[in-house]
Amino acid sequence: MQLEARIPGGQLSEKWDRHRFELKLVNPANKRKYDIIVVGTGLAGGSASAALAELGYTVKTFCIQDSPRRAHSIAAQGGINAAKNYTNEGDSIWRLFYDTIKGGDFRAREANVYRLAQISNNIIDHCVAQGIPFARDYGGLLANRSFGGSQVSRTFYARGQTGQQLLLGAYGAMMRQVAAGQITMYPRREMLDLVVINGKARGIVVRNLVTGEIETHAAHAIVLCTGGYGNLFFLSTNAMSSNVSAAFRAYKKGAGFANPCFSQIHPTCIPVHGTYQSKLTLMSESLRNDGRVWVPKTPGDKRPPHQIPESERDYYLERKYPSFGNLVPRDVASRNAKSLCDSGKGVGDTGLAVYLDLSDSIRRDGKDIIEKKYGNLIQMYEKITADDPYETPMMIYPAVHYTMGGLWVDYNLMSTIDGFFVLGEANFSDHGANRLGASALMQGLADGYFIIPYTIGGYLAGTPFEEVNTSHQAFKEATQAVKTRIENLLSINGKRTVDDFHRELGLIMWDYCGMSRNDQGLIKARGMIQELRAEFWENVVVPGSSEDFNQSLERAGRVADFIEFGELMIIDALARKESCGGHFNEAYQTEDNEALRDDENFSHVAVWEFAEADKEPVLHKEELIFQNVELTHRSYK
Amino acid sequence: MTRTINLTLKIWRQKGPEFKGKFETYNVRNISTDMSFLEMIDIINEQLTLDGKDPIVFDHDCREGICGTCGAMVNGRAHGPEKGTTLCQLHMRHFSEGDTIVIEPWRSRAFPVIKDLVVDRSALDQIIQAGGYISVNTGGAPDANTLPVPQEIAEKAMDAAACIGCGACVAACPNAAAMLFTGAKVSQLALLPQGKPEAAKRALCMVRKMDELHFGNCTNEKECEVECPKEISIVNIARLNREFMKAGFFSTVP
Ligand SMILES: Cc1cc2nc3c(=O)[nH]c(=O)nc-3n(C[C@H](O)[C@H](O)[C@H](O)COP(=O)(O)OP(=O)(O)OC[C@H]3O[C@@H](n4cnc5c(N)ncnc54)[C@H](O)[C@@H]3O)c2cc1C
Numbered sequence: 001m002q003l004e005a006r007i008p009g010g011q012l013s014e015k016w017d018r019h020r021f022e023l024k025l026v027n028p029a030n031k032r033k034y035d036i037i038v039v040g041t042g043l044a045g046g047s048a049s050a051a052l053a054e055l056g057y058t059v060k061t062f063c064i065q066d067s068p069r070r071a072h073s074i075a076a077q078g079g080i081n082a083a084k085n086y087t088n089e090g091d092s093i094w095r096l097f098y099d100t101i102k103g104g105d106f107r108a109r110e111a112n113v114y115r116l117a118q119i120s121n122n123i124i125d126h127c128v129a130q131g132i133p134f135a136r137d138y139g140g141l142l143a144n145r146s147f148g149g150s151q152v153s154r155t156f157y158a159r160g161q162t163g164q165q166l167l168l169g170a171y172g173a174m175m176r177q178v179a180a181g182q183i184t185m186y187p188r189r190e191m192l193d194l195v196v197i198n199g200k201a202r203g204i205v206v207r208n209l210v211t212g213e214i215e216t217h218a219a220h221a222i223v224l225c226t227g228g229y230g231n232l233f234f235l236s237t238n239a240m241s242s243n244v245s246a247a248f249r250a251y252k253k254g255a256g257f258a259n260p261c262f263s264q265i266h267p268t269c270i271p272v273h274g275t276y277q278s279k280l281t282l283m284s285e286s287l288r289n290d291g292r293v294w295v296p297k298t299p300g301d302k303r304p305p306h307q308i309p310e311s312e313r314d315y316y317l318e319r320k321y322p323s324f325g326n327l328v329p330r331d332v333a334s335r336n337a338k339s340l341c342d343s344g345k346g347v348g349d350t351g352l353a354v355y356l357d358l359s360d361s362i363r364r365d366g367k368d369i370i371e372k373k374y375g376n377l378i379q380m381y382e383k384i385t386a387d388d389p390y391e392t393p394m395m396i397y398p399a400v401h402y403t404m405g406g407l408w409v410d411y412n413l414m415s416t417i418d419g420f421f422v423l424g425e426a427n428f429s430d431h432g433a434n435r436l437g438a439s440a441l442m443q444g445l446a447d448g449y450f451i452i453p454y455t456i457g458g459y460l461a462g463t464p465f466e467e468v469n470t471s472h473q474a475f476k477e478a479t480q481a482v483k484t485r486i487e488n489l490l491s492i493n494g495k496r497t498v499d500d501f502h503r504e505l506g507l508i509m510w511d512y513c514g515m516s517r518n519d520q521g522l523i524k525a526r527g528m529i530q531e532l533r534a535e536f537w538e539n540v541v542v543p544g545s546s547e548d549f550n551q552s553l554e555r556a557g558r559v560a561d562f563i564e565f566g567e568l569m570i571i572d573a574l575a576r577k578e579s580c581g582g583h584f585n586e587a588y589q590t591e592d593n594e595a596l597r598d599d600e601n602f603s604h605v606a607v608w609e610f611a612e613a614d615k616e617p618v619l620h621k622e623e624l625i626f627q628n629v630e631l632t633h634r635s636y637k
Numbered sequence: 638m639t640r641t642i643n644l645t646l647k648i649w650r651q652k653g654p655e656f657k658g659k660f661e662t663y664n665v666r667n668i669s670t671d672m673s674f675l676e677m678i679d680i681i682n683e684q685l686t687l688d689g690k691d692p693i694v695f696d697h698d699c700r701e702g703i704c705g706t707c708g709a710m711v712n713g714r715a716h717g718p719e720k721g722t723t724l725c726q727l728h729m730r731h732f733s734e735g736d737t738i739v740i741e742p743w744r745s746r747a748f749p750v751i752k753d754l755v756v757d758r759s760a761l762d763q764i765i766q767a768g769g770y771i772s773v774n775t776g777g778a779p780d781a782n783t784l785p786v787p788q789e790i791a792e793k794a795m796d797a798a799a800c801i802g803c804g805a806c807v808a809a810c811p812n813a814a815a816m817l818f819t820g821a822k823v824s825q826l827a828l829l830p831q832g833k834p835e836a837a838k839r840a841l842c843m844v845r846k847m848d849e850l851h852f853g854n855c856t857n858e859k860e861c862e863v864e865c866p867k868e869i870s871i872v873n874i875a876r877l878n879r880e881f882m883k884a885g886f887f888s889t890v891p
Pocket residue numbers: 039040041042043044045062063064065068070071072073074075076077078079080162163189190191192225226227228237238239242243245246282284401402423424425426437438439440441442444
């Protein structure tokens with residue numbers, strides 16, 4: 001496996017311009033002759049499909065849901081960053097770049113992150129032109145708010161429904177191209193394999209989730225936008241169908257998987273309340289703008305919050321991090337919540353929660369203002385918990401939320417397989433070891449609207465293609481493999497349900513490969529997962545048939561991949577002998593319990609290459625070279 | 638305050654579009670009142686699976702009321718009895734010990750049943766394809782602050798844009814009209830200055846598409862507004878009608 005990052009030369013600020021100039025172009029009249037498959041219709045896939053179709057390419061787009069508008073991006077609440085400096089606080093492309101690379105604990109590629117910051121402004125312009133109803137100030141100009149890890153307000157938002165509005169914008173743009181005949185939409189399809197012919201990605205195998213039919217589709221390039229793998233933990237803030245399967249099957253076909261152990265635990269989620277629970281709900285981090293986080297000073301203090309006087313409350317983030325206060329980055333906020341709860345100061349029935357208290361802001365600004373900013377979040381909280389956050393502080397606890405790891409891509413967003421591009425949360429690119437709030441939406445749309453339209457052209461124009469259609473042997477073999485696997489799953493007929501396995505996997509990963517990790521635990525967890533995997537293939541029960549709408553079968557395939565992939569996460573976590581961002585190995589910490597990086601030995605992207613089944617995957621390293629920023633210790637004091 | 642309750646559920650089971658469906662009765666015990674409605678169905682499905690029976694197929698994804706994937710008629714009400722709530726956000730604390738709950742799919746000509754509680758809502762995508770967007774290509778937009786939008790207008794546009802496209806309005810309407818869904822999109826875009834150039838054409842094309850897809854006519858029953866989980870107001874239907882009238886008079890669309 002060759003890791004060629006293809007970072008253009010020149011000054012950081014000129015690289016992208018220069019690269020766009022140097023990339024070969026496809027003649028406009030020839031674009032329609034190229035078929036492009038886009039898998040996924042979240043912000044990354046939706047924007048990529050629309051932008052490629054607008055250029056004239058022939059696009060086929062696939063998604064699991066019944067409509068592209070329902071992709072998981074719809075659930076993003078808080079906002080999207082851009083370096084507009086509309087607030088006159090001194091923001092700039094450089095500052096957004098710097099905050100993002102520092103927030104990621106210096107484990108991302110400089111050139112990519114800089115390009116992201118550059119493009120951030122174009123995204124806002126484009127989305128406003130699409131009619132996205134962003135929040136506005138009284139004068140009619142766009143409003144901003146702050147997010148963790150930054151000292152300027154640069155986050156654009158549409159109430160607590162920013163992801164929904166941005167996604168509906170991309171969806172509208174897609175629908176326009178469907179009507180124009182440029183995009184053919186295939187909803188309720190699940191990609192189950194990638195077809196590689198003579199070293200190039202040339203097609204996919206999908207299952208029609210309604211009829212169960214296995215279909216094949218050929219193209220000149222494949223753009224994978226299938227989102228993150230946080231659902232591996234069973235309980236997460238991700239949508240129920242979020243999965244690693246498409247990315248993992250591509251990994252097995254030769255795409256390198258980068259930094260799988262970098263997962264993000266979000267500090268502000270509604271705590272777990274019962275064993276039947278199916279998912280966790282995020283309370284947007286934007287609430288930390290106006291909410292103060294606290295626990296009682298005395299362990300075991302079970303008084304209701306309003307009976308605990310000010311002097312007996314510990315506003316621990318404000319105390320420990322005076323300059324960032326409640327707005328420290330997510331990894332820092334999450335670990336602090338965990339360690340306080342571990343020391344007995346947690347609140348609520350389970351003791352696994354801290355307070356997020358809006359009362360000071362309500363007193364200062366009035367309930368109306370707070371309602372306008374967070375009304376739908378507060379309502380959501382109330383529905384789930386039956387508590388009213390206007391009256392009593394919310395209870396929150398960290399939960400799995402996002403995965404920085406993903407398929408490795410070069411500067412063009414192409415994986416280690418030619419013609420196989422990976423966008424959005426599914427790639428590893430811009431967030432290093434920790435993602436800052438409001439930057440995933442930015443990255444998804446940057447990748448889809450503003451990067452892939454250029455870089456895919458460079459690939460297509462510079463590549464000779466042989467005629468390939470779905471009757472090629474490689475398609476037949478891939479189809480057969482997919483069918484065999486499905487029949488295997490259906491024939492086991494054991495005694496444990498898919499969800500039961502999934503829940504156990506989630507617990508193992510949360511306990512040993514979650515917010516904090518140590519080698520001993522990781523080694524133990526690896527053994528547990530191997531056992532779980534063996535049991536799964538002997539004892540799972542998947543009802544129904546393959547030629548039907550079979551949701552149990554869908555989940556079985558995904559959970560089988562999650563189990564295998566969980567082991568890869570652990571292998572990666574064990575190999576990274578340092579702490580950075582979301583990967584906190586207890587053996588490597590500072591005196592104040594902050595993550596202790598080892599830049600000398602681990603300033604690299606860890607890229608895993610699949611070796612045959614049951615062989616150890618092979619580690620490749622992309623060294624990260626920092627020429628523009630100084631590697632400092634992240635400090636948010 | 639966690640309690641548990643016992644319930645009788647009558648759930649619509651239908652093998653496929655070509656099959657006849659019927660209600661099956663399930664008795665469920667010890668349902669925690671903190672559980673969501675869909676978590677209760679998960680529990681039934683786990684049991685059905687272990688008993689070697691076919692689990693109930695139902696659509697769902699985000700489970701936090703935003704993707705618009707879930708939805709069913711619960712005791713004759715779209716998304717159940719709570720106001721402003723999707724099925725996935727409905728908690729069992731709103732039911733009582735011994736209740737019988739009838740659960741069936743959306744019923745509408747335009748939404749054929751696929752299996753059990755799942756229906757085909759692709760007609761809604763087709764309405765959007767007819768014009769539910771602003772025709773801008775990527776790349777040419779001016780600076781976002783070039784065009785101020787009065788806060789009040791932006792807020793109204795956002796109220797309309799909050800639609801999640803679940804189809805409850807259609808299911809609740811005695812005429813199976815899609816006016817609230819269509820009105821919400823037309824309003825959002827007609828309110829904003831960016832959407833004005835195409836407003837007339839948009840309204841005309843989307844309404845025509847609605848008719849073509851066998852959605853019914855609006856006779857002002859207002860059921861849609863009552864059942865909408867996002868509380869989208871029927872003011873949007875009035876706006877749609879206005880845009881449509883304008884289009885009729887002034888449009889150059891053939
Ligand atoms: C609750 C929540 C709130 C968030 N809030 C914010 C925020 O405020 N700001 C921010 O910047 N980020 C936020 N994020 C993160 C952000 O929403 C996601 O990282 C981002 O939306 C991912 O977009 P995507 O396009 O990469 O993938 P997704 O939106 O996850 O889309 C994945 C797509 O791939 C399809 N797909 C998946 N697997 C397959 C398969 N095997 N075959 C076919 N299709 C498949 C799916 O159907 C879907 O269409 C939030 C995340 C969550 C969970």
